[in-house]
Amino acid sequence: xxxxxxxxxxxxxxxxxxxxxxxxxxxxxxxxxxxxxxxxxxxxxxxxxxxxxxxxxxxxxxxxxxxxxxxxxxxxxxxxxxxxxxxxxxxxxxxxxxxxxxxxxxxxxxxxxxxxxxxxxxxxxxxxxxxxxxxxxxxxxxxxxxxxxxxxxxxxxxxxxxxxxxxxxxxxxxxxxxxxxxxxxxxxxxxxxxxxxxxxxxxxxxxxxxxxxxxxxxxxxxxxxxxxxxxxxxxxxxxxxxxxxxxxxxxxxxxxxxxxxxxxxxxxxxxxxxxxxxxxxxxxxxxxxxxxxxxxxxxxxxxxxxxxxxxxxxxxxxxxxxxxxxxxxxxxxxxxxxxxxxxxxxxxxxxxxxxxxxxxxxxxxxxxxxxxxxxxxxxxxxxxxxxxxxxxxxxxxxxxxxxxxxxxxxxxxxxxxxxxxxxxxxxxxxxxxxxxxxxxxxxxxxxxxxxxxxxxxxxxxxxxxxxxxxxxxxxxxxxxxxxxxxxxxxxxxxxxxxxxxxxxxxxxxxxxxxxxxxxxxxxxxxxxxxxxxxxxxxxxxxxxxxxxxxxxxxxxxxxxxxxxxxxxxxx
Numbered sequence: 001x002x003x004x005x006x007x008x009x010x011x012x013x014x015x016x017x018x019x020x021x022x023x024x025x026x027x028x029x030x031x032x033x034x035x036x037x038x039x040x041x042x043x044x045x046x047x048x049x050x051x052x053x054x055x056x057x058x059x060x061x062x063x064x065x066x067x068x069x070x071x072x073x074x075x076x077x078x079x080x081x082x083x084x085x086x087x088x089x090x091x092x093x094x095x096x097x098x099x100x101x102x103x104x105x106x107x108x109x110x111x112x113x114x115x116x117x118x119x120x121x122x123x124x125x126x127x128x129x130x131x132x133x134x135x136x137x138x139x140x141x142x143x144x145x146x147x148x149x150x151x152x153x154x155x156x157x158x159x160x161x162x163x164x165x166x167x168x169x170x171x172x173x174x175x176x177x178x179x180x181x182x183x184x185x186x187x188x189x190x191x192x193x194x195x196x197x198x199x200x201x202x203x204x205x206x207x208x209x210x211x212x213x214x215x216x217x218x219x220x221x222x223x224x225x226x227x228x229x230x231x232x233x234x235x236x237x238x239x240x241x242x243x244x245x246x247x248x249x250x251x252x253x254x255x256x257x258x259x260x261x262x263x264x265x266x267x268x269x270x271x272x273x274x275x276x277x278x279x280x281x282x283x284x285x286x287x288x289x290x291x292x293x294x295x296x297x298x299x300x301x302x303x304x305x306x307x308x309x310x311x312x313x314x315x316x317x318x319x320x321x322x323x324x325x326x327x328x329x330x331x332x333x334x335x336x337x338x339x340x341x342x343x344x345x346x347x348x349x350x351x352x353x354x355x356x357x358x359x360x361x362x363x364x365x366x367x368x369x370x371x372x373x374x375x376x377x378x379x380x381x382x383x384x385x386x387x388x389x390x391x392x393x394x395x396x397x398x399x400x401x402x403x404x405x406x407x408x409x410x411x412x413x414x415x416x417x418x419x420x421x422x423x424x425x426x427x428x429x430x431x432x433x434x435x436x437x438x439x440x441x442x443x444x445x446x447x448x449x450x451x452x453x454x455x456x457x458x459x460x461x462x463x464x465x466x467x468x469x470x471x472x473x474x475x476x477x478x479x480x481x482x483x484x485x486x487x488x489x490x491x492x493x494x495x496x497x498x499x500x501x502x503x504x505x506x507x508x509x510x511x512x513x514x515x516x517x518x519x520x521x522x523x524x525x526x527x528x529x530x531x532x533x534x535x536x537x538x539x540x541x542x543x544x545x546x547x548x549x550x551x552x553x554x555x556x557x558x559x560x561x562x563x564x565x566x567x568x569x570x571x
Contacts, residue, residue, distance in 0.1 A: 067235020094442025103131025270473025436486025
């Protein structure tokens with residue numbers, strides 16, 4: 001028996017409401033057969049001129065529509081909040097949950113049978129996917145694709161990664177203002193998102209590893225004609241997914257999440273992957289824990305030689321064979337029988353993948369690094385956990401004891417970090433407080449703060465930095481992130497004082513504040529919480545409902561889903 005389309009409740013009735021729903025849409029010239037049995041496909045577009053990485057998605061929507069029409073569907077494009085990582089203040093992470101709510105309610109409230117998510121910039125992928133998971137309709141993701149390699153004085157330049165070196169380049173390598181301007185013009189020279197393995201690229205790899213894109217979609221550059229081909233084929237495929245009732249909940253099983261963790265380790269993916277995958281799992285009902293990112297991913301070898309953990313960029317990754325090669329190399333580790341959006345198993349999809357450049361993609365027998373992935377640290381400084389990305393850290397700092405240099409806020413850091421008389425050297429541990437989900441609010445990407453000018457001039461390249469904030473996937477360094485509980489809610493990080501000795505031992509997964517338990521309890525008793533940063537509006541809602549980093553920083557009242565049913569009509 002053919003399954004009744006969800007959109008039939010809007011368009012298939014010959015009563016007053018059927019008349020209302022159809023007649024107003026007809027003002028756009030749709031013929032009668034569009035309303036009679038065609039699957040209605042919602043194209044969820046995160047296009048915005050305020051989101052540079054997604055500015056080409058308006059054109060992509062037309063390509064997807066072509067595919068939907070060819071397969072007998074009825075495409076209807078709709079906008080949702082678009083989060084421009086390079087533009088929005090104080091952090092797009094503050095608005096990820098808002099965009100997910102926008103996506104969820106837009107899907108549920110409208111006559112849609114299947115969904116195409118057009119994504120690109122960092123938070124546009126997890127936010128739309130979180131929202132879609134809470135409705136659970138057939139859904140396919142079309143990643144917008146990375147930019148072409150940046151160019152500067154004849155060399156490749158990574159958008160994002162160069163940002164974190166500007167201070168050092170000007171102070172140490174004597175870059176002139178003209179040099180910086182030339183780099184600024186050449187670093188982002190085409191449509192698309194950052195072409196390093198930053199968060200945007202990590203999210204594209206994540207959705208392909210989860211089985212939510214057609215095979216090979218993640219690495220295709222935004223301006224490559226094959227990206228438009230993939231978009232058109234995705235438009236065709238979503239119509240078939242509706243007919244097969246291939247919902248997100250059938251694809252996003254626990255094994256798919258474990259596959260994504262392993263793939264993220266192998267590509268040297270962003271630490272932001274953790275906080276987004278935890279939130280997605282919470283929406284679809286998979287009980288994923290922070291420690292599993294370590295247990296599952298930390299024994300996976302690094303196979304991709306890509307900035308910031310290597311030297312190449314996403315364009316090179318695509319020419320070398322793309323993510324299918326990584327998935328094929330990981331065959332012995334992955335759950336290969338997990339179904340994907342094309343109806344086939346993930347192992348089956350990637351059996352014919354071929355590597356065309358072994359300097360970009362290493363083999364499982366000769367990896368770039370053993371035991372990559374993310375390390376989850378525990379100790380009295382992070383009772384609910386913290387994380388570090390070993391592939392982007394300095395080996396000599398992976399075991400270290402040093403005195404804390406404490407900055408209470410981001411403003412405090414900016415005011416004092418370059419003071420000549422600041423008591424800090426390369427053995428010190430920079431501690432940055434109040435940049436967590438509640439404290440900032442929104443948990444910005446400030447964990448990899450610049451080193452002091454006087455140490456940069458001495459040639460110091462890295463120091464241990466600890467915070468309850470995040471770090472851009474484009475950045476590198478021995479940076480400990482996502483300290484939970486955060487300082488603003490009374491976590492131990494709030495109690496650290498200048499000169500306290502902090503011990504890091506990544507091999508033992510230890511992060512310890514070396515003070516007595518009595519002193520720790522005394523400081524807790526004396527601690528007073530900071531004043532809330534907002535008293536109204538969305539930011540107040542965020543502060544009141546956001547969960548801690550180890551839970552994915554989703555809202556406590558958004559975990560799970562409400563499904564696709566809407567029982568009440570508008571008249």
